[in-house]
Amino acid sequence: MEAVRNAHLVLPDQVVSGSLAFSDGVIASVDGGASTVGEDFEGDFLLPGLIELHTDHLETHYNPRANLRWNADAAVMAHDAQMAGSGVTTVFDALRVGMDYDAHLGRDDMEVLAQAVEAGARAGRLRADHFIHLRCEVSADDCLEGFDALAHHPLIRMASLMDHAPGQRQFAKIESYRAYYVEKLRMSEEVFRLYCERRVAESERNSAKNRVAIAERAVAKGIVLASHDDATAAHVREAEGQGVRVAEFPTTREAAHLSREAGMAVLMGAPNLVRGSSHSGNVSARELAGVNELDILSSDYVPYSILQSVFLLPEVVVGVSLAESVRMATSNPARAVGLEDRGALAGGLRADFVRVGVQGGLPVVRGVWREGRRVA
Secondary structure, eight states: OEEEEEEEEEOSSOEEEEEEEEETTEEEEEEESOOOSSEEOTTOEEEEOEEEEEEOHHHHHHOSSTTOOOOHHHHHHHHHHHHHHTTEEEEEEEEEESOOTTOOOOHHHHHHHHHHHHHHHHHTOOSSEEEEEEEEETTSTTHHHHHHHHTTOTTEEEEEEEOOOTTSGGGOSHHHHHHHHHHHHTOOHHHHHHHHHHHHHHHHHHHHHHHHHHHHHHHHHTOEEEEESOOSHHHHHHHHHTTOOEEESOSSHHHHHHHHHTTOEEEEEHHHHHHTSOTTSOOOHHHHHHTTOOOEEEOBTOTTHHHHHHHHHHHHSTTOOHHHHHHTTTHHHHHHTTOTTOSSSOTTSBOOEEEEEEETTEEEEEEEEETTEEOO
């Protein structure tokens, strides 16, 4: 039996000073009050290990420069170390399905990365527990073919349905789309116009049929479905009818509210919350938290942001406690994807936890344990 003591334990409904004991990878007990047994945490916070459902960061380690492929096993390890170092003990690595104009990677690369994640986990090289999340660009011509090529993979637990064509969803305002893509891809206005026409045509040709086909396949395989960038009541009704359980990054307050009413968990990006606004001009995560319509936080494209947002949220939104914000990064995502063995500091659950100090207003990871073994 091992133990830690003198910690501020962030429990599901409160923060208490006390100790935690664990054995064989499982939490044995959580106790309030003073103790003389175990490692002294010196009053630091003890959180459940964070659970990340949608990070796009793995691809950037594998493809750090245009036309460059890093060793896939090494890329997975670099990504894993960054996630664990940010307090994440369970991570869903997002791999794209459906290649669009600006994709530097292809379907073969996604298969290589999926195999590298599995190999790293099997060999015990990885600090966090890894699953795979398929980001399905349903407007792409090869989306369904790409999904079928990867759907057999044993680590796939989640798939999201997305369409980034201009004029709807994330980029309902063409000005935001222009600012994003003209700057990112350095397009001229004429090239941008032709690009938009192509993306809209692809969406009209593929999106509806691919949504239906992938939703049917995912439900049959037990893969948790997520919608992506829903903006309207029609989008939410479509997602509900297709068996979606998680509403990722709804772009309007209406879509978030209706998704919640339909029984979906609402997921928003932690970078949105930290910045105070969406980079695309869509609804603010802080606004949704203020009306109790935010369930899950995801680091998205900044791994550290999920931990940062957990401590920032109670400061910037009245009525949100630290225990509540921690649930958004632990027990809520665990429930959304059916991981009942983790997500809280409670007896019988996995001994996944994070020691966090606060310095200069920022949370600092001082130790990470996965199934009772220190990994960072």
